[in-house]
Amino acid sequence: MTLYALFSACLHIPYSQVGRSANYAVKRENDALYIFFQGSSGKNDWKNNLDFPVKPYKRMGKTVWFAHRGFLRTWKEIEPFLADEISDKSVRKIVIAGYSHGGALAMLCHEYVWYHRPDLRTTTESYGFGSPRVFWGIPTAKLKARWTKFTVVRNLNDIVTHLPPALLGFKHTGTLLEIGTRGKYSFVEAHLSENILKELWLYENRN
Numbered sequence: 633m634t635l636y637a638l639f640s641a642c643l644h645i646p647y648s649q650v651g652r653s654a655n656y657a658v659k660r661e662n663d664a665l666y667i668f669f670q671g672s673s674g675k676n677d678w679k680n681n682l683d684f685p686v687k688p689y690k691r692m693g694k695t696v697w698f699a700h701r702g703f704l705r706t707w708k709e710i711e712p713f714l715a716d717e718i719s720d721k722s723v724r725k726i727v728i729a730g731y732s733h734g735g736a737l738a739m740l741c742h743e744y745v746w747y748h749r750p751d752l753r754t755t756t757e758s759y760g761f762g763s764p765r766v767f768w769g770i771p772t773a774k775l776k777a778r779w780t781k782f783t784v785v786r787n788l789n790d791i792v793t794h795l796p797p798a799l800l801g802f803k804h805t806g807t808l809l810e811i812g813t814r815g816k817y818s819f820v821e822a823h824l825s826e827n828i829l830k831e832l833w834l835y836e837n838r839n
Contacts, residue, residue: 633727635785636832639761642668642729643825651709655734658717663724665717667741669710669734671762671825703736703766710737711744718745728758731825732792735763735784739805742782758782758806762823764795765802782806787828791819811835 633641647655647670655670718726726745730738742758749756763784784804786793788811796802812822812831821827 634832634836635759636829636836638727638729638759639731639785639825639829639832641666642670642731642734642761643829648713650713651706654706654709654737656710656714656737658714660723663722665720665723665726667714667717667726667728667738669728669730669737669741671730671732671734703733703740703764706733707737707740707744710741714741714744715748718749723749724752725755726752726757728756729761730759730763731761731828732763732823735760736766739763739766739779739782739784742806743778746778753781756781759785761785761828762787762790762792762825763804764792765798765804767803767805768801769803771803771805776805779805784808785828785832786810787817787822787831788812788814789817789819789822790828792823 641659645657645659645668647657647668649655657668657670659666659668717723726749728738728741728745730736730741738758738760742756745756745758746753758781760782783806784793786808793804811828811834816822817824817827
C-alpha cells in the first residue's frame with residue numbers, strides 16, 4: 633500500500649471511540665493487521681497536546697524513557713482494546729497509521745508492538761502523518777532501535793510536527809520524511825489533511 637493510500641484509509645475508515653477522545657480502528661487482511669488512529673477531534677485532544685513527560689511503564693528496569701503524558705494517557709485508554717488483536721499469533725504483519733494527534737498514538741502503539749510481539753519487529757511498519765513529538769529526553773542507541781520502522785511524515789511548514797517544542801526536550805523518533813515545498817503553505821495549512829494528501833501524491837509520482 634502506498635503512503636497516499638494508507639493516509640487516505642486513515643482519514644476515511646470508521647472509528648470506534650473509547651474514553652473521552654480515544655479513537656481507533658482495526659482492519660484485518662489475511663495475516664496482516666492494520667491499526668489506525670484518528671486525528672485531533674475535540675478539546676480533550678488539544679488539552680492532551682499540552683502536557684508533561686512521564687514514564688510510560690511503572691517497571692522499566694534499566695531502560696528508562698519518557699513520553700508525553702497527554703498522548704500516553706489517551707494510548708492507555710485504547711491499549712486494552714487492541715491487546716488481543718496484537719497478540720493474535722495468526723497476525724504476521726502489522727501496519728500502524730495515525731494522523732496528527734493520532735500520529736502520536738501510532739508512535740506509542742508501535743513501541744507496544746515492538747515490546748509485546750518481538751517476532752514481528754521486522755514486519756511491523758508505522759507512520760505518523762503530521763505527528764507531534766512524543767519522546768522526551770535523549771534516546772540511547774538501544775531505545776532508537778524500537779522505532780527504526782516508525783516514520784513521521786511532515787508536510788514542510790506543518791506546525792504540529794514542531795510541537796511540543798524541541799526546546800522543552802521533546803523529539804521525534806524513527807525516521808522523519810519531509811514532503812512538500814517550504815513556504816508553499818502556511819504553518820496551519822500545511823497540516824490540513826487535504827494538503828498532506830496532495831503532497832503525498834506528488835511525492836510518490838514525482839518520477
